[in-house]
Amino acid sequence: MTSIFHAADANQLLADLPVAERDAFIATCETVQLTFGEVLYQPTQQVTHAYFPIDSFISQIAILVDSRLEVAMAGREGMLGISLVLGVEEAPLLALVQGEGQALRINAANFQRLLLSSPVLHQRLKRYLYVVMNQLANSAACIHFHRIEERLARWLLMTHDRAKTNTLQLTHEFLAMMLGVRRAGITLAAIALQTRGLIRYHRGEIIIIDRQGLIEASCKCYADDCALYSKMLIL
């Protein structure tokens, strides 16, 4: 296990807890390595653990009969298994590891017990839950109204925030699944962003060149999401 100090700092939801609560919490967690493509939850299945990503990140995907759509993403700023905060041990969404790395993992029963003994953590996670709900609601509108190009820019920014590098391992195929569009649609949008000098890409690798430009190319939803998170969860 990594040092407590390091691990504590590594997840934003845990970082600013009172030392005693934080250490108690982290002592109950184990550090796990998540690998690309790993499925942490299947919808309607039982949630046995909550995850607090350190340097990994995870897409949460709604599944209709035959279509899939990413509706939320969790990295070191968030957590997985929020339904446990509501006392529900069922996963609503498919959780797919999109960025490899480590995460703190805690079993459901311990997690729920610790929530009761740590009001500060509990409150903080409820606020996070509020943020996520908001993002879900706004995402619905964003996905409906905004163009692929804007949505792609937003998505790259969200991923960039959670990965530590400018180089993202992503195929057009994968992006198409995330955004719920055709692969060819992604190709066109990617060409547009590359032509504008905002990204560069090549065979399963996308490099963020001009982050500020990407923000301008994305819909306001990106900035709104960030603003809400800061408002609710940054001290």
Added chain:
Amino acid sequence: MTSIFHAADANQLLADLPVAERDAFIATCETVQLTFGEVLYQPTQQVTHAYFPIDSFISQIAILVDSRLEVAMAGREGMLGISLVLGVEEAPLLALVQGEGQALRINAANFQRLLLSSPVLHQRLKRYLYVVMNQLANSAACIHFHRIEERLARWLLMTHDRAKTNTLQLTHEFLAMMLGVRRAGITLAAIALQTRGLIRYHRGEIIIIDRQGLIEASCKCYADDCALYSKMLIL
């Protein structure tokens, strides 16, 4: 104020509470009359009250810069002001009264105090919150993938469940705003549903003729929503 018995029975979230908790809760509420078009919350504004609709129902609408989209609906099966359950006194969405009628209203401070003293209610509302989150996530996908006609059918069913009558007061204009599409788009979808003998309509009034047929015409999202609600909140 209506009789406690009547009022208790009238909102599904409160109906099955232990008698003592229920009566304590309802005694703290006032019954208010909501009128069509009334705005209960503006996004980012402070939430001063929670509402438990009795025979009214309310649309919750996400607002982007220049577009609006209904993302959730609350009637006697639900509540408004769920963010208070999370200890957040801010409204994320525009809450617009869409069906006139009564609701129980409770002030935010009292509500939060009573939550602490009524674990059963608290748990029940957390489960409701889980259901709403799920609906938000699925709605995002539904809105993205499904046709106007299917979505319209679904929306009419949801409204029909919350209104008590087969006759709904709705203009195409209003429906267009709810679904985030053109008025003309609604007209076409409505014509299709009418031609199939599922609804009949005329100048601001839509009559549900064949509920079962509407269910078949709607996307599965309607049935899924209902199933989840039952699973989580019907004893």
Added chain:
DNA sequence: CGAGTTATGTACGCTAGCGTGCCGACGCTT
């Protein structure tokens, strides 16, 4: 009754994105 307002029908050209399929290029494996 007549004027104004509101709700619905319809039509026009337009655009984003779809489904599909094909090709070439890259890079890994052997």
Added chain:
DNA sequence: AAGCGTCGGCACGCTAGCGTACATAACTCG
């Protein structure tokens, strides 16, 4: 070095839905 699987560019015709605009038709109010 050859072969194969993966990735991305591109092109085809097609559809849903857009923005707009205009015409009825139905109610409302004076």
